[in-house]
Amino acid sequence: MKPCFSMKINIKQNASKAWLFFLDLIFPIECLGCGREGYWLCGDCFKEVKLKPKQYCLHCKKENDFGQFCPPCQIVYSLNGVWIAALYDGLLINQVIKSLKYRFIGGLADDLSKLLILFVDRLLEQGKVLRSGLARGVDWRSFKRAKNLSLAILNFNDNLVVPVPLSNKRLRWRGFNQAELLAQKIAGKYELAQDNNNLIRTKHKKPQAKLDEAHRLENVKDCFFWQGSHLNKKNIILIDDVVTTGATLNECAKVLKAAGAGEVWGLVAAKG
Ligand SMILES: [Zn+2]
Numbered sequence: 001m002k003p004c005f006s007m008k009i010n011i012k013q014n015a016s017k018a019w020l021f022f023l024d025l026i027f028p029i030e031c032l033g034c035g036r037e038g039y040w041l042c043g044d045c046f047k048e049v050k051l052k053p054k055q056y057c058l059h060c061k062k063e064n065d066f067g068q069f070c071p072p073c074q075i076v077y078s079l080n081g082v083w084i085a086a087l088y089d090g091l092l093i094n095q096v097i098k099s100l101k102y103r104f105i106g107g108l109a110d111d112l113s114k115l116l117i118l119f120v121d122r123l124l125e126q127g128k129v130l131r132s133g134l135a136r137g138v139d140w141r142s143f144k145r146a147k148n149l150s151l152a153i154l155n156f157n158d159n160l161v162v163p164v165p166l167s168n169k170r171l172r173w174r175g176f177n178q179a180e181l182l183a184q185k186i187a188g189k190y191e192l193a194q195d196n197n198n199l200i201r202t203k204h205k206k207p208q209a210k211l212d213e214a215h216r217l218e219n220v221k222d223c224f225f226w227q228g229s230h231l232n233k234k235n236i237i238l239i240d241d242v243v244t245t246g247a248t249l250n251e252c253a254k255v256l257k258a259a260g261a262g263e264v265w266g267l268v269a270a271k272g
């Protein structure tokens with residue numbers, strides 16, 4: 001699928017840029033970590049945000065290489081797995097994401113996307129190392145690990161990047177979709193096709209952050225639909241800033257797979 005850039009979207013993007021520029025004027029720019037002026041996250045504090053060393057199955061939390069759901073857990077998910085970039089230290093990354101979301105600091109998307117890019121580079125490198133190890137000779141352990149190498153990693157350049165959408169009401173309120181800002185950077189860096197227009201969030205329900213686990217699932221149920229053409233086994237990377245229970249990502253994955261998607265993976269900055 002080719003990226004879709006309609007006139008309507010250009011207008012929307014320009015309006016968002018003007019809005020971001022305006023907000024950057026009224027908020028003084030200082031580092032969220034140390035207060036240094038001129039940065040939202042200075043170089044020193046950026047280094048403090050550590051990449052998550054190991055991934056895990058989001059459902060049972062068992063550690064693994066590539067964030068896939070383990071087979072018994074996979075049964076209840078449409079999503080194939082989630083890639084979580086940052087080690088959640090409870091402080092700085094949390095602060096960065098909250099500021100992006102609730103203080104409307106769009107500029108922070110640059111820092112978060114740098115983090116996502118470092119993470120994806122590492123993920124792809126891990127995949128490469130594992131494959132070249134296998135090519136040199138099969139040992140049982142790496143064979144077992146390599147079985148979990150998804151098509152989305154093996155054929156990374158063929159993925160379609162889709163940001164988790166906001167409802168129109170929320171988009172008007174915030175002025176930009178933080179997931180879309182991150183998706184643009186990721187798609188740009190790896191030259192991946194991107195689609196911002198066809199995954200639609202229909203209902204504006206309560207913010208997930210205010211709900212417990214059981215209510216989160218109910219809150220996002222049937223909130224999304226895909227209005228684009230058949231996805232023809234295309235593998236999708238869904239981008240969002242945080243994942244909590246995975247309910248939102250999974251609902252998106254459900255409609256994407258119903259529309260013909262192959263694998264659907266979440267890529268997020270942190271676990272909230
Ligand atoms: Zn700093």
Ligand SMILES: [Zn+2]
Binds near residue numbers: 069070073
């Ligand atoms: Zn599991």
